[in-house]
Amino acid sequence: MADTIEEYKKEVFEKPSVTVDVLFFTIKDNKLQALLIKRAAWPFKGYWALPGGFVRMEEDLESAAAREIYEECGVKNLFLEQLFTFGDPKRDPRTRVITVAYYALAPITEIKKIQKSEVKEAKYFPVNGLPKMAFDHKRIINFGFKRLKSKIGYSNIAFGLLPKNFSLSEVQNIYEVIYGKKIDKRNFRKWILASGLLVSTGKKKSGLAHRPALIYKLAKREVITFD
Amino acid sequence: MADTIEEYKKEVFEKPSVTVDVLFFTIKDNKLQALLIKRAAWPFKGYWALPGGFVRMEEDLESAAAREIYEECGVKNLFLEQLFTFGDPKRDPRTRVITVAYYALAPITEIKKIQKSEVKEAKYFPVNGLPKMAFDHKRIINFGFKRLKSKIGYSNIAFGLLPKNFSLSEVQNIYEVIYGKKIDKRNFRKWILASGLLVSTGKKKSGLAHRPALIYKLAKREVITFD
């Protein structure tokens, strides 16, 4: 809030720009990958950046983030959560830009094919094999990856990376990919079933050359944290 | 980032304002209290608000938050962490204002007397007895209180509310005040000592009409999370 006339006047003439950037995760080729856009212009021309854009004057921050992802890969109703706001005065060489970073999760099966426009090149990169990145976006990805890794341990957000119906092995695989290590199957099943997040659908996934798996779904779709 | 000429042009002419607001907690009268400022002008004249102000063009967000607290109560080197960014287009009736909220902790003993300027009235309020609040500041306080309550359980941030030297009973009291319930003394001491956060100074706090307490201090001053 402007506390003095001087501050208020200054503020009227000079404001930072505000953007949202979205760190969109999905599991692809059994790796955790993030969607990146190749920059076509200065600054950081040819470098890769998170999808993002200016916040419109009548638009909520989360709506802006949702819009960016929808424009980029046609996904609606995905898991979306605010990550952190990055505001280093030097983070954008053009002018003062404060960015509110979000992270989002969706299963690869829900993603429409990336629309190749003339200006944009978009691609998924494994979080452990990122290309040259623009601005402070590598830092944002590291920050978001850390948050994801931690939060799947005490919430149901990992299911944002899965379709509505899934087998326990598929769930375990998500955790193994994100943690980057194998988990004991019996202990994992004990833990995930004890959380009460899941209910069995009673159905089985048959047609494969092995014992069919029971199919589960989330008991409640909203984000739940526990512990 | 501006992806089209149209967006860029629009952006040049119309930007949201960006403020920081600081939720400053301290323990006073054995209650968790937050510093609030009485608003002297429209909008919400006479309502109470978090200390805050515009982010200056060459200033980092965290520096802006630190500056606000320093101006308000003369505390430097306090615990300060970003909380959340609130950006509802309607949250400020004057214009679009996006606020990056921080929360801060300091022991009451470190706080210089609140400077009564002509324009400002400042006061501490218990988080469970807040007055009529301006903007969405009640929501910010609830959000921050929740974060604090949760984070003292897996980090050393509670010590931000204590002076450098303290007894275990004083630590326990902080936790009891924030959790709003009594904790078993033996279990608490086992837990806090096992965390490895504390080292004994070997000194005792004497002069009181009861057995003197051993004085401890933090092993490391930086923020540490565990579990």
Place this chain on the structure above:
DNA sequence: TGAATAGTGTCTTTCAGACAATATGCC
């Protein structure tokens, strides 16, 4: 010696982690 707070140990329960054999479906 009475008032006030500091300091201390055991038992039980719960949860995390190590660990391997059987079941089912398809070819």
Place this chain on the structure above:
DNA sequence: GGCATATTGTCTGAAAGACACTATTCA
């Protein structure tokens, strides 16, 4: 029957939680 994945239980160690008495200082 062979292959591939699904499903299942026990034991052990660590940590959390319930619970009550003794120690020290000062007035």
